Amino acid sequence: MSCEAGGFCADEHRRRVAALxxxxxxxxxxxxxxxxxxxxxxVCGFLTRFWESPARPWFLLVPATGDPVAVIPAIGAPLMRxxxxxxxxTWDAPDPRDDGVGLLAAALREMLPxxxxxxxxxGAETHLRxxxxxxxxxxxxxxxxxxVDATGALRGAREIKSEAEIxxxxxxxxxxxxAFAGVGDFAGSGRRLDDVFRDFQIALxxxxxxxxxxxxxxxxxxxxxxxxxxxxxxxxRRGDVLMLDAGAVKAGYFCDFDRNFAIGxxxxxxxxxxxxxxxxxxxxxxxxxxxxxxxxxxxxMARALQAQGAAPLGGRFGHGLGVSLTEWPSLSPxxxxxxxxxxxxxxxxxxxxxxxxxxxHEENVALRKDGPELLSARAPAELPALx
Amino acid sequence: MSCEAGGFCADEHRRRVAALxxxxxxxxxxxxxxxxxxxxxxVCGFLTRFWESPARPWFLLVPATGDPVAVIPAIGAPLMRxxxxxxxxTWDAPDPRDDGVGLLAAALREMLPxxxxxxxxxGAETHLRxxxxxxxxxxxxxxxxxxVDATGALRGAREIKSEAEIxxxxxxxxxxxxAFAGVGDFAGSGRRLDDVFRDFQIALxxxxxxxxxxxxxxxxxxxxxxxxxxxxxxxxRRGDVLMLDAGAVKAGYFCDFDRNFAIGxxxxxxxxxxxxxxxxxxxxxxxxxxxxxxxxxxxxMARALQAQGAAPLGGRFGHGLGVSLTEWPSLSPxxxxxxxxxxxxxxxxxxxxxxxxxxxHEENVALRKDGPELLSARAPAELPALx
Numbered sequence: 001m002s003c004e005a006g007g008f009c010a011d012e013h014r015r016r017v018a019a020l021x022x023x024x025x026x027x028x029x030x031x032x033x034x035x036x037x038x039x040x041x042x043v044c045g046f047l048t049r050f051w052e053s054p055a056r057p058w059f060l061l062v063p064a065t066g067d068p069v070a071v072i073p074a075i076g077a078p079l080m081r082x083x084x085x086x087x088x089x090t091w092d093a094p095d096p097r098d099d100g101v102g103l104l105a106a107a108l109r110e111m112l113p114x115x116x117x118x119x120x121x122x123g124a125e126t127h128l129r130x131x132x133x134x135x136x137x138x139x140x141x142x143x144x145x146x147x148v149d150a151t152g153a154l155r156g157a158r159e160i161k162s163e164a165e166i167x168x169x170x171x172x173x174x175x176x177x178x179a180f181a182g183v184g185d186f187a188g189s190g191r192r193l194d195d196v197f198r199d200f201q202i203a204l205x206x207x208x209x210x211x212x213x214x215x216x217x218x219x220x221x222x223x224x225x226x227x228x229x230x231x232x233x234x235x236x237r238r239g240d241v242l243m244l245d246a247g248a249v250k251a252g253y254f255c256d257f258d259r260n261f262a263i264g265x266x267x268x269x270x271x272x273x274x275x276x277x278x279x280x281x282x283x284x285x286x287x288x289x290x291x292x293x294x295x296x297x298x299x300x301m302a303r304a305l306q307a308q309g310a311a312p313l314g315g316r317f318g319h320g321l322g323v324s325l326t327e328w329p330s331l332s333p334x335x336x337x338x339x340x341x342x343x344x345x346x347x348x349x350x351x352x353x354x355x356x357x358x359x360x361h362e363e364n365v366a367l368r369k370d371g372p373e374l375l376s377a378r379a380p381a382e383l384p385a386l387x
Numbered sequence: 388m389s390c391e392a393g394g395f396c397a398d399e400h401r402r403r404v405a406a407l408x409x410x411x412x413x414x415x416x417x418x419x420x421x422x423x424x425x426x427x428x429x430v431c432g433f434l435t436r437f438w439e440s441p442a443r444p445w446f447l448l449v450p451a452t453g454d455p456v457a458v459i460p461a462i463g464a465p466l467m468r469x470x471x472x473x474x475x476x477t478w479d480a481p482d483p484r485d486d487g488v489g490l491l492a493a494a495l496r497e498m499l500p501x502x503x504x505x506x507x508x509x510g511a512e513t514h515l516r517x518x519x520x521x522x523x524x525x526x527x528x529x530x531x532x533x534x535v536d537a538t539g540a541l542r543g544a545r546e547i548k549s550e551a552e553i554x555x556x557x558x559x560x561x562x563x564x565x566a567f568a569g570v571g572d573f574a575g576s577g578r579r580l581d582d583v584f585r586d587f588q589i590a591l592x593x594x595x596x597x598x599x600x601x602x603x604x605x606x607x608x609x610x611x612x613x614x615x616x617x618x619x620x621x622x623x624r625r626g627d628v629l630m631l632d633a634g635a636v637k638a639g640y641f642c643d644f645d646r647n648f649a650i651g652x653x654x655x656x657x658x659x660x661x662x663x664x665x666x667x668x669x670x671x672x673x674x675x676x677x678x679x680x681x682x683x684x685x686x687x688m689a690r691a692l693q694a695q696g697a698a699p700l701g702g703r704f705g706h707g708l709g710v711s712l713t714e715w716p717s718l719s720p721x722x723x724x725x726x727x728x729x730x731x732x733x734x735x736x737x738x739x740x741x742x743x744x745x746x747x748h749e750e751n752v753a754l755r756k757d758g759p760e761l762l763s764a765r766a767p768a769e770l771p772a773l774x
Contacts, residue, residue: 036441038441047617048603048615048616048617049601049602049603049615049617050601050603050615052600052601052634052711052712053601053711053712053713054423054425054512054513054514054711054713055512055706055713055717057514074701074702075613075614075615075702076613076615077613078612078613078616078743079613079615079616082616092701092702093702094511094512094703094717094719094722095721096511096721096722097721099511120519121518121519122518122519122520123518123520124481124483124486124518125441125442125481125518126441126518126519127441127444127514127515127516127517127518127519128514128515128519129514130514131508131509131510131511131512131513131514132507132508132509132513132514132515132534132536133509133510133536147519149519149520194597197597198592198593198595198596198597201592201598201599202589202592202593205585205588205589205592206585206589208585209585210581210584210585210617210618211588211599211602212588212598212599213439214436214437214439214440215436215598216435216436216437225465226462226463226464226465226466227462228435228436228437228462228463228466229435229465229466229469230434230435230436230597231597247439314461314479315461315462315479315480316481319442324439324440324441325439325440326440326441326442330442330481332481334482334483334484335481335483356465
């Protein structure tokens with residue numbers, strides 16, 4: 001990845017590494033081990049869909065000072081070497097005798113003091129993408145160095161987006177804006193939900209998505225039963241509310257927002273639910289400022305819904321967004337993370353329209369010093385109707 | 388998921404659980420913890436793209452006898468309850484105080500004897516999709532029960548596909564067959580590679596893919612530089628060989644095969660490379676039998692390439708396929724897994740056409756008692772040319 005080919009310049013990545021290293025220093029971490037697609041992409045600009053194969057682990061090491069070291073399967077070497085990381089070490093994976101663990105331990109011994117602290121993300125919303133048995137083997141090889149939680153350093157860096165990152169998320173949002181504008185061309189009474197899902201993915205690709213990393217939604221009388229099910233062959237009927245939730249990917253960055261459509265004229269209940277959600281999002285757009293906590297912004301939306309007489313859903317009303325479809329923080333009553341300028345967030349209030357029927361409304365924003373900048377085109381105040 | 392809605396019947400899933408439990412008994416495992424999308428789908432039929440969000444862990448427990456227990460975020464309850472799993476326990480995730488660990492430990496205490504053995508996949512091609520700190524907390528809560536590797540029990544079951552599973556993989560292959568047949572409509576000299584990738588994804592959706600879980604490929608003089616890079620804006624030129632590698636998903640099952648296209652008339656080198664790959668695949672199609680080892684089938688293809696004067700690539704020449712894009716075993720010199728009837732495999736020999744230029748050829752097969760059944764439509768013997 002070069003600047004010219006749509007990649008970021010090395011400067012951008014060096015700033016990210018510096019941010020990680022500040023957090024590592026604060027937490028006394030001597031080296032950071034990253035293993036997941038978003039984390040490796042974030043540091044290296046290494047973008048591939050090959051992660052879909054669980055066969056091979058990939059390792060990225062960030063030392064407390066100096067440049068990262070990539071310890072990766074040989075199949076990834078040409079792509080990694082086109083990026084800014086100079087130290088790329090490879091093995092022929094998969095290797096049942098030693099799938100990179102020895103090579104990784106050798107690289108770590110160069111970075112870690114004898115009783116050093118190897119950080120890895122171990123907290124909320126993280127996992128280690130490597131076999132658990134190999135992790136145990138690695139820790140035995142680097143002992144007496146120990147494994148410590150580096151979620152704080154990772155979050156601290158990834159939560160704040162650069163202008164280059166915000167531009168990519170905005171580009172992904174524009175793809176979805178354009179695709180949503182054309183939903184009336186293929187969705188309506190009598191159309192099968194699975195065909196609508198397929199056509200919507202085609203629309204996202206036509207509007208410039210590199211791929212469609214996520215699509216969810218549903219349809220039912222006045223709202224969906226849930227928002228994570230795959231589409232089935234049920235036909236849309238008048239009285240349904242159709243919801244489509246798009247995670248289009250553009251140059252490695254996601255958008256994540258939904259739109260609702262009434263099939264035929266909406267019922268009063270659906271119209272009121274949509275109006276309440278729109279008002280709650282307006283309230284969040286007015287109120288959000290750096291220094292608030294994530295739970296405070298949840299409270300703004302929950303109170304706005306209640307003021308409209310709507311029944312707020314449990315759970316969170318939004319989250320971070322960027323190299324993953326969802327990132328820290330959670331706009332939930334339990335998340336006290338301070339909001340900071342540079343965060344990109346979804347505002348996603350939800351209501352129960354009737355027992356077992358829900359409606360969710362979502363926008364994507366970049367939080368600026370003086371409030372949120374919309375990255376998605378603001379949804380219409382009135383629930384739009386399709387024939 | 389019901390039989391009618393495109394799901395599997397409960398009987399299918401009960402047979403899978405029985406296969407897992409046979410492996411667990413053989414390895415002395417009292418309960419099995421599964422956390423990843425393919426494993427949870429395999430046991431429950433729980434199909435969603437919501438896994439794209441790393442925010443929430445999901446837990447599925449298989450006891451040594453009896454039915455599984457799902458311990459999942461409340462947001463997944465309606466979908467899980469439409470399936471065959473009766474015991475579904477939920478919490479409001481994400482919860483920074485306890486993200487399901489207490490609930491999971493309580494469920495495990497019902498299943499595990501005091502010094503029982505909790506199995507989890509810890510070996511090759513696995514990872515645990517949960518925070519590492521939560522795993523440590525879980526193990527403290529269930530002590531003196533201990534964590535042991537259950538990769539063998541999981542592989543043993545998942546490697547052998549039922550006829551219902553083979554039918555789904557075949558359906559995914561047919562989608563890709565049809566899309567590959569139309570590549571000439573949008574790929575050719577002067578077309579940008581990223582537009583070709585986009586159009587190919589659209590073609591896969593039009594032919595009935597539920598979504599496109601994977602797409603890789605590349606183009607260059609006589610072959611690609613690598614096979615995992617994303618597409619860039621480079622225009623195809625006469626003399627290039629274009630490779631497209633499709634992971635279309637149909638009802639939760641993947642296909643995974645590629646096709647090569649010469650832009651303009653192919654060079655002698657490209658023609659020879661393709662012919663050697665085709666001959667190597669023919670050799671594998673003739674020779675593959677249950678009882679051979681994975682490495683033996685690799686050897687069949689490597690020797691056929693050498694007999695054609697071609698230079699085999701390192702690494703593996705194929706792998707398992709099903710609920711993941713790639714599964715065990717690996718057709719590599721190091722993998723001694725015995726091949727068994729019911730395995731679905733990719734045959735994927737690769738050659739170096741010139742220094743830094745490679746060509747890979749791939750078919751998908753179900754291994755039967757008397758040899759492989761092609762699931763993909765056999766590639767043409769001659770490298771096809773596009774204008």
